[in-house]
Amino acid sequence: MSPVGPKVGVGVLLFKGENVLVGKRKGSHGSGTFALPGGHLELGESFEQCAIREVLEETGVEIRDPVFAYATNTVFNATTHYVTVFMRVDVEPGVEAKLMEPDKCEGWMWVPWDSIPEPMFEPLQALKESRYQPFG
Numbered sequence: 001m002s003p004v005g006p007k008v009g010v011g012v013l014l015f016k017g018e019n020v021l022v023g024k025r026k027g028s029h030g031s032g033t034f035a036l037p038g039g040h041l042e043l044g045e046s047f048e049q050c051a052i053r054e055v056l057e058e059t060g061v062e063i064r065d066p067v068f069a070y071a072t073n074t075v076f077n078a079t080t081h082y083v084t085v086f087m088r089v090d091v092e093p094g095v096e097a098k099l100m101e102p103d104k105c106e107g108w109m110w111v112p113w114d115s116i117p118e119p120m121f122e123p124l125q126a127l128k129e130s131r132y133q134p135f136g
């Protein structure tokens with residue numbers, strides 16, 4: 001079997017002040033770990049289009065103009081390797097996330113960036129351990 005190359009994921013940082021939206025993954029890999037909304041970059045999509053689509057699919061939130069924030073490289077195991085592009089958008093105080101995919105996520109919550117619950121999904125853990133500084 002020919003080795004499959006790395007895939008691209010897009011994670012979306014929805015900031016509401018110093019809080020960020022996270023949810024506990026369920027069902028697919030990384031199940032039981034806390035992650036951002038996001039998903040696979042589909043053929044022909046821009047990073048922005050993917051961020052807008054995945055956030056709408058997973059939370060029902062309509063975001064505009066997400067901007068590139070960071071990228072990580074995660075080799076989960078011998079057959080699972082992802083580059084994750086993190087896009088960022090700051091949302092209004094009244095924005096609420098809906099649990100659109102209850103078979104893939106336990107529920108969404110707004111948590112302080114410095115208090116994201118553990119265990120974190122590996123790409124998010126890598127972002128936290130990186131030099132990325134969300135607040136200047």
Ligand SMILES: CC(C)CCOP(=O)(O)OP(=O)(O)O
Nearest residue numbers: 009028038039040082084123
């Ligand atoms: C594994 C990850 C870095 C990229 C895929 O994320 P995901 O499992 O949330 O994918 P989907 O939302 O597209 O189902």
Ligand SMILES: [Mg+2]
Nearest residue numbers: 038039054058
């Ligand atoms: Mg998705």
Ligand SMILES: [Mg+2]
Nearest residue numbers: 038039040054
């Ligand atoms: Mg997807």
Ligand SMILES: [Mg+2]
Nearest residue numbers: 037038039058
């Ligand atoms: Mg997803």
